[in-house]
Amino acid sequence: MLKNYPTLKHILGRAGWYFVTFLVAITINFFLPRLGDANPVDTMMARVSGGLDSASAKEKEEAYLKEFNLIEVDDTGKVQRDAQGKPVRTSLPKQFLNYLGMSMRGDLGTSILQHPKRVSEIIRAALPWTLALQLPTIVFGWLLGNVLGALAAYKRGVFDRVMYPLALLASAIPAFCFGMLLVYVLGIRLEWFPAVGGYDEGLTPEVSWAFFSSASYYYVLPFLSVFLIVVGGQAIGMRSMCIYELGTDYVKYAKLLGVRESRILFYMFRNAMLPQLTGLALALGTMVGGALITEMIFSYPGLGMAVLTAIQGNDYPLITGCTLLVTICVLVANFGVDIAVGFLDPRIRAAQRTGK
Amino acid sequence: MKLLKNLLRSPSFVLGMGLFLLTLLFALFGSLLTRVDVNTRVGLAYMPPSSEHWLGTDHMGMDMISLLVAGLRSSLYVGFLAGTVATFVGTLIGLYGGYKGGFVDDVLTVGTNLFLVIPSLIVLILLSASIENGRSLTLIALIIGCTTWTWSARAVRAQASSLRGRDHVALARINGYGTVGIVLMHIMPYLLSYIFMVFILQMATGILSEASISMLGLGPYDSISLGKILNEAKTNEALTDGAWWAFAPAMVLITVIVFALYIINTSLEGVFNPRLRK
Numbered sequence: 204m205l206k207n208y209p210t211l212k213h214i215l216g217r218a219g220w221y222f223v224t225f226l227v228a229i230t231i232n233f234f235l236p237r238l239g240d241a242n243p244v245d246t247m248m249a250r251v252s253g254g255l256d257s258a259s260a261k262e263k264e265e266a267y268l269k270e271f272n273l274i275e276v277d278d279t280g281k282v283q284r285d286a287q288g289k290p291v292r293t294s295l296p297k298q299f300l301n302y303l304g305m306s307m308r309g310d311l312g313t314s315i316l317q318h319p320k321r322v323s324e325i326i327r328a329a330l331p332w333t334l335a336l337q338l339p340t341i342v343f344g345w346l347l348g349n350v351l352g353a354l355a356a357y358k359r360g361v362f363d364r365v366m367y368p369l370a371l372l373a374s375a376i377p378a379f380c381f382g383m384l385l386v387y388v389l390g391i392r393l394e395w396f397p398a399v400g401g402y403d404e405g406l407t408p409e410v411s412w413a414f415f416s417s418a419s420y421y422y423v424l425p426f427l428s429v430f431l432i433v434v435g436g437q438a439i440g441m442r443s444m445c446i447y448e449l450g451t452d453y454v455k456y457a458k459l460l461g462v463r464e465s466r467i468l469f470y471m472f473r474n475a476m477l478p479q480l481t482g483l484a485l486a487l488g489t490m491v492g493g494a495l496i497t498e499m500i501f502s503y504p505g506l507g508m509a510v511l512t513a514i515q516g517n518d519y520p521l522i523t524g525c526t527l528l529v530t531i532c533v534l535v536a537n538f539g540v541d542i543a544v545g546f547l548d549p550r551i552r553a554a555q556r557t558g559k
Numbered sequence: 560m561k562l563l564k565n566l567l568r569s570p571s572f573v574l575g576m577g578l579f580l581l582t583l584l585f586a587l588f589g590s591l592l593t594r595v596d597v598n599t600r601v602g603l604a605y606m607p608p609s610s611e612h613w614l615g616t617d618h619m620g621m622d623m624i625s626l627l628v629a630g631l632r633s634s635l636y637v638g639f640l641a642g643t644v645a646t647f648v649g650t651l652i653g654l655y656g657g658y659k660g661g662f663v664d665d666v667l668t669v670g671t672n673l674f675l676v677i678p679s680l681i682v683l684i685l686l687s688a689s690i691e692n693g694r695s696l697t698l699i700a701l702i703i704g705c706t707t708w709t710w711s712a713r714a715v716r717a718q719a720s721s722l723r724g725r726d727h728v729a730l731a732r733i734n735g736y737g738t739v740g741i742v743l744m745h746i747m748p749y750l751l752s753y754i755f756m757v758f759i760l761q762m763a764t765g766i767l768s769e770a771s772i773s774m775l776g777l778g779p780y781d782s783i784s785l786g787k788i789l790n791e792a793k794t795n796e797a798l799t800d801g802a803w804w805a806f807a808p809a810m811v812l813i814t815v816i817v818f819a820l821y822i823i824n825t826s827l828e829g830v831f832n833p834r835l836r837k
Contacts, residue, residue: 237689372818488676488680496771522688
């Protein structure tokens with residue numbers, strides 16, 4: 204049936220692959236934190252049990268066990284008990300199934316640190332910040348890096364000799380080091396930009412001019428610290444790609460024919476772009492990781508900060524919620540790049556047409 | 560010998576190797592510069608650099624130089640161990656899949672791509688967070704190695720599969736060599752230089768990963784690392800107190816090592832690949 208729609212078939216195939224990846228990711232996300240002996244209920248009990256007698260402590264523990272889906276509950280919501288009156292623990296595989304079902308419904312459990320608050324609520328507040336920071340930095344950084352890299356390869360000379368070492372250095376600086384440097388120099392020493400946070404303290408996130416202008420003022424430093432590093436890394440890749448392209452026969456032939464320089468540059472750019480796009484797909488995970496840590500340096504109210512506070516407070520549901528969401532975002536972005544490569548790469552297009 | 564001569568003729572290799580050896584020397588003999596260990600308080604918190612303590616003190620009043628030496632040692636150790644593990648695992652999977660081809664290769668490739676897409680930092684966070692007690696430096700290095708091998712497997716696989724159709728491999732097969740024999744004796748020797756380059760990059764990745772994970776507060780409990788120095792400086796307000804000496808030297812060290820490893824890698828590419836040689 205799909206034979207007549209090769210593009211659709213390609214997209215569906217990739218979608219299927221990413222779905223499998225997602226399943227693996229969610230499995231890892233569930234089982235890795237449970238490798239250790241960490242248990243949310245113990246953490247909760249340690250926080251609240253002071254001053255409780257043993258009976259009410261037990262009651263409280265059971266309530267928490269129920270809340271975190273660690274014991275069996277019948278249809279009416281009553282706790283199932285064994286012969287000794289102890290609550291029946293849910294087996295790990297069954298916990299996993301429950302977790303899968305809950306995650307599919309968008310329910311990521313309850314946060315320990317900010318108890319009755321739902322993890323999904325916290326993430327919903329943090330996600331827009333992370334997306335607003337990372338999406339433009341990576342997209343524009345990638346574009347600018349590619350243009351600079353191509354120019355350096357084409358022009359050579361002084362431009363190349365200045366840009367290349369700078370780009371190498373930029374790509375070697377860990378994102379968080381650069382972030383700390385910017386905080387210290389531009390934020391604290393020179394006081395040009397606010398050093399930490401996402402917006403002025405008196406404001407609350409809303410759609411208003413005051414909030415928007417404050418947020419964009421706070422946006423500058425975190426943006427710069429990720430942006431420059433992405434530009435550097437991409438420029439290096441593009442430069443070597445273009446140097447290779449410059450030596451190919453089609454460029455020499457075009458030059459002999461007297462084709463306009465801008466036209467040759469365009470051809471070269473188009474050809475070197477594809478591997479760069481695939482490279483972007485491969486590097487996305489690392490970039491997002493680096494940017495998450497940068498968020499922490501700036502106490503930016505995004506997912507990175509949420510992960511940091513969650514780690515400090517042993518808030519396992521929040522940690523796994525955040526990591527799951529970051530993974531999903533990376534997978535979706537990768538899927539997008541994959542589809543884009545499919546449309547842009549003539550080889551894949553041809554394979555689609557012939558139905559291979 | 561000829562290789563060495565070629566290497567020394569490449570200015571970026573000399574620069575990279577020089578920088579790397581310099582940090583190595585500092586890690587090995589830096590403790591001679593200061594006679595205090597990392598557990599002795601030598602003064603107040605965040606004392607600025609002085610003739611006695613060249614880089615001042617940290618928030619606990621420890622000598623920064625001795626902390627940096629200890630941190631650098633751990634970071635290099637993590638880089639080396641994580642790099643070795645990652646290169647070993649990646650090379651093994653890449654060589655085997657690339658040589659075997661067919662179904663085995665498909666399975667390995669799908670698996671590699673799977674873990675390539677899932678950010679390694681995420682897996683690292685999940686693993687480290689689950690090990691609450693006993694997160695030692697060695698364990699962290701091993702975990703990093705086990706989460707960052709993916710791209711080297713991918714790179715080595717591509718190289719190995721291009722070698723698999725060569726005549727000498729076919730001859731070896733006719734002569735009755737087993738898979739292990741062919742991979743080790745007839746494919747790997749061609750890729751040794753490549754694998755070495757992969758190792759250099761994996762080392763850089765290992766050092767960066769350790770620093771990242773320490774920044775998150777998931778660092779080793781038993782040693783000081785450069786990432787941990789940065790984390791402590793950040794959490795103890797070194798930035799707002801203007802105590803640049805508590806974080807800037809550690810930052811410079813990490814950047815210099817990674818930069819050195821990067822340019823060693825690119826210069827090796829030029830030396831090992833005769834087509835790129837001028």
